[in-house]
Amino acid sequence: MAVTDQLGTPSIAYEVDGKYTLARLHRLAATAAAPVTPVNVYGIQAVSADAPAPTIEREVFQQGGGDESLLIKRGFRYSGSLSIKSGAVGSFIAQMLGKTWTSAGEAALPMRMPDVPVACLELVARREDNSTHLFSKVFQDVILRETNFGSPMEDEVVDIPFYSKHDPFILASGAEMVLDKYTGDGSTVEFTLSATPLTLVETDDDYRDDWVLDNAVYVKLWQSASATEGTRQVTGITVVGTALTFSTAPTATQTVEALYAKATA
Amino acid sequence: MRDNYKVEDIQRVIWALFKSGLDSTSPWSSWDYILNYPDQTVFEEFTKPFIYFESPVIISHIHQQGGKLIHDWEMIIGIWDDRKTGGPGEINIITGYMLGLLSDPKTMNTKTFSVILGGTTYNNQTLVLQNIKITGFTGPREILKNTDEKEFRNEIVIQLRA
Numbered sequence: 001m002a003v004t005d006q007l008g009t010p011s012i013a014y015e016v017d018g019k020y021t022l023a024r025l026h027r028l029a030a031t032a033a034a035p036v037t038p039v040n041v042y043g044i045q046a047v048s049a050d051a052p053a054p055t056i057e058r059e060v061f062q063q064g065g066g067d068e069s070l071l072i073k074r075g076f077r078y079s080g081s082l083s084i085k086s087g088a089v090g091s092f093i094a095q096m097l098g099k100t101w102t103s104a105g106e107a108a109l110p111m112r113m114p115d116v117p118v119a120c121l122e123l124v125a126r127r128e129d130n131s132t133h134l135f136s137k138v139f140q141d142v143i144l145r146e147t148n149f150g151s152p153m154e155d156e157v158v159d160i161p162f163y164s165k166h167d168p169f170i171l172a173s174g175a176e177m178v179l180d181k182y183t184g185d186g187s188t189v190e191f192t193l194s195a196t197p198l199t200l201v202e203t204d205d206d207y208r209d210d211w212v213l214d215n216a217v218y219v220k221l222w223q224s225a226s227a228t229e230g231t232r233q234v235t236g237i238t239v240v241g242t243a244l245t246f247s248t249a250p251t252a253t254q255t256v257e258a259l260y261a262k263a264t265a
Numbered sequence: 266m267r268d269n270y271k272v273e274d275i276q277r278v279i280w281a282l283f284k285s286g287l288d289s290t291s292p293w294s295s296w297d298y299i300l301n302y303p304d305q306t307v308f309e310e311f312t313k314p315f316i317y318f319e320s321p322v323i324i325s326h327i328h329q330q331g332g333k334l335i336h337d338w339e340m341i342i343g344i345w346d347d348r349k350t351g352g353p354g355e356i357n358i359i360t361g362y363m364l365g366l367l368s369d370p371k372t373m374n375t376k377t378f379s380v381i382l383g384g385t386t387y388n389n390q391t392l393v394l395q396n397i398k399i400t401g402f403t404g405p406r407e408i409l410k411n412t413d414e415k416e417f418r419n420e421i422v423i424q425l426r427a
Contacts (some may be wrong), residue, residue: 012398012426014329020370129374129393258289 007260022085025119034180034194043088049080079163086156116229136171184250218225220254280318286378346417398426
């Protein structure tokens with residue numbers, strides 16, 4: 001390598017056009033199934049993401065230490081926004097909240113949102129053939145924020161803010177997200193995943209404090225049928241091959257939820 | 266696609282997409298596909314409507330820092346009636362199919378074809394494999410009747426990156 005090097009022509013494969021990106025989501029409160037079928041999202045014009053921001057940030061000094069300090073940052077939040085054609089906003093919110101938004105279902109959707117994770121959002125970036133996978137941006141444990149829209153003279157693109165308490169990541173070409181959910185029975189300790197999980201991370205990376213397994217984003221237990229969210233398990237779980245094993249069997253009231261990635265068939 | 270033959274190769278790849286990729290299926294098989302603007306002798310030999318593919322023209326450049334260029338191009342695709350079938354109705358059908366294909370990125374970019382570039386045949390090619398990205402299109406424009414009032418012609422301009 002020399003400072004006089006000239007690079008080649010820029011590759012078209014470096015171009016990631018959102019118009020070829022498929023947005024799909026796995027709804028976390030879906031009925032138990034392995035796998036839970038992902039839902040495609042219609043009407044998206046753009047998805048923006050902010051830099052991670054800590055909810056607590058403090059610079060700590062000690063007496064006798066001069067200006068040397070320690071910057072403590074905790075409780076990171078990962079915020080973003082989905083811009084959606086106004087005509088698709090209702091069906092999107094209904095998808096995320098698991099509502100049947102029809103005159104025969106739950107006809108009135110809220111503009112205020114529950115402060116609980118509702119979905120894993122997967123933005124599948126592809127080449128211009130809408131087939132060749134480049135990578136996927138994955139927002140786990142998406143929590144919707146409040147939104148609203150009016151009636152301008154022309155079509156409106158509505159921004160729906162969201163955030164997550166857990167880090168988004170970019171998934172390599174050839175991989176896709178899988179959500180498996182099972183109902184416990186008080187005796188079963190081993191659940192067979194619907195696909196073989198890929199290795200995702202080295203869990204000893206010090207910037208990955210959310211990840212306790214190298215081949216699953218998380219394993220959660222929902223405590224009851226009326227629970228609004230699951231609890232991430234940090235001990236007592238292993239995933240080897242397609243076997244998800246608990247050291248203590250989930251009870252009959254509990255639901256098991258595992259989010260991981262598999263190789264695309 | 267060869268570095269120093271882009272004008273010829275882009276034209277040939279787009280032509281080959283239609284010629285060997287699509288013309289085995291109806292209604293694409295009802296039409297013929299030729300390179301360059303037809304002269305009168307060529308024109309008179311055709312027995313069915315045809316689509317011609319002109320040479321591409323550079324309209325802008327794309328850089329990466331410290332590197333060479335790639336280009337944005339425009340290329341005219343014309344649709345010409347044979348004076349024996351259809352007339353403006355047939356021309357509009359062909360144009361509609363052309364616009365439908367250009368509006369269908371998956372079909373357009375995954376359709377396989379064979380193309381000969383510099384004497385070498387490349388089989389099972391796609392636009393993606395050939396590093397040609399169609400970025401847009403305009404038209405159709407109705408072209409004024411040339412030599413015969415029974416001639417009907419539309420042109421579409423495609424924009425591409427290569």
